Amino acid sequence: MDSRDLAMGMVLLFHITFGVLGNFCLLYHYLFLHFTGCKLRNTDLIMKNLIVTNFLVLLSRGVPQTMTALGWKQFPSDFGCKLLFYVHRVGRGVSIGSTCLLGIFQAITISPRNSRWAELKAKTPKYISLSIALCWLLYMLVNIIIPIYVTSNWRNNTIRKTKDFGYCSAKSTDKLMLSISAALLAFPDVLCLGLMLLASSSMVYILYRHRQRIQRTHRTNFSTRSSPESRAMQTILILVSIFVSFYTFSSILQVCLSIFDNTSWLLVNMSALFAVSFSTVSPFVLLGQDSTVSRHSFAWVRNTNTLIL
Template structure:
């Protein structure tokens, strides 16, 4: 096996080792919380949905990249390629839009009670199920091109320059116009939520800055040393970190995608496609770590699970004596 393929495979192994357990832990923590409290707050439901989408991104695409790196790519036929690329694109775009929904909801959450924005937050919370349904329908429809244009590697003899090599499959477009139109739709689908979540994050940062200035003023006037913060502030900071991570990694991803659309021969090398998949999968692998560290509910549930396990083992050993 060439060293390039080995390094490629090991990179995706590292993403899988981090991303699958991380997202699974977040999902498990929220299900335990749901079992205990019989309900989830809207922000928690969004994070749970985001973790599910990220788990699909890492579990589907990274595992298949590993399989392809170790020269098992021939197992994918046309149907397998269509299914894999469709699921990956749908879950990837869902991850993007859910990150935007999370940032927008958190932006509304820091609005003062009784304001117009607080009313909008209550409206979003009430219809959150419809928001999820709309996002699923939107992203499923926008990913439908993968069903038409994805083929197995055994059919590569009929491919033209209007295609993209993704190592174990080919995404083949019938013409340059269809390729550019599909690419423009994907870039627009990513750039729109990117711009909106950036605006929401800037609003959050302005609020946090003003809040810290007010706290400093209160400290200086009262001579106290109280701590600023609260659940909303901690959650807002975590959302800003997630959005920053998204903009950095998906910004590179979309930049490489635009480059792919502008060069003539992308079928001869899969390097650009590999880099795009890696950076988009990197967000899905790292975001659960941010959630686990910053979300006290997730952190607390996971600690309870870890602490309960040795207690149960100890009780079992005592009962057998």
């Protein structure tokens, strides 16, 4: 086995293991809150949906690419390859869509009573399930073209293949069709990233204005210690930076894989690495963001029979 394949395989294996453990921890967190009778927040449904998509991405892209790097070459049939790539693309898309929905609903929740979004606060819980369902439907339809281009490495050799992913390959096709397909696949991601940035910027602005009002009202008692609003703004900025960074690099690499012929070993493996990195890191970021809920939930076990979040 080539040393670079072994090194990449170990890096991917670490990412997959770390990601699976992180998502299981996040899943346990919500199961704990559920079985102890806690009243969950409206956005927790989006969090649970994000856990599902993280597992889909890790298992459909991370595991096959890791096995390939470590020398395992016996992979599924043509149908298996099509299914793996389709599940990965849908899981990846719904993941970014869920993150976008999370930012939007959080921005609506913390908006002032006199803002234009105030009327939507009471209706928000009714729209969450519908929004998640539409997100799944959108990405399932958009990515329906993926199976057309993917084929097994063990299929008839008369089919000309230009992109070898190790465990599967992509069929050769017209450059114009590839460009159109790449643009179609990238459009929902770019739209979600834009909406997420807009929602996050709105949250930071709202919290900043709220902090300014507190400083003017309690100027004499204001402490230099980091306020809850300041810590919330820092958390939002960290979340946005991580989400945007991983998905931007992942989207760029996906476009390169779609457009360029004879893709290199480095491009294929780096694309797989960035594709699973978000699913690996996001549960730990969300657990960190939800640390206050965790503390309250354990306090509930010790002191009361009811927890209101």
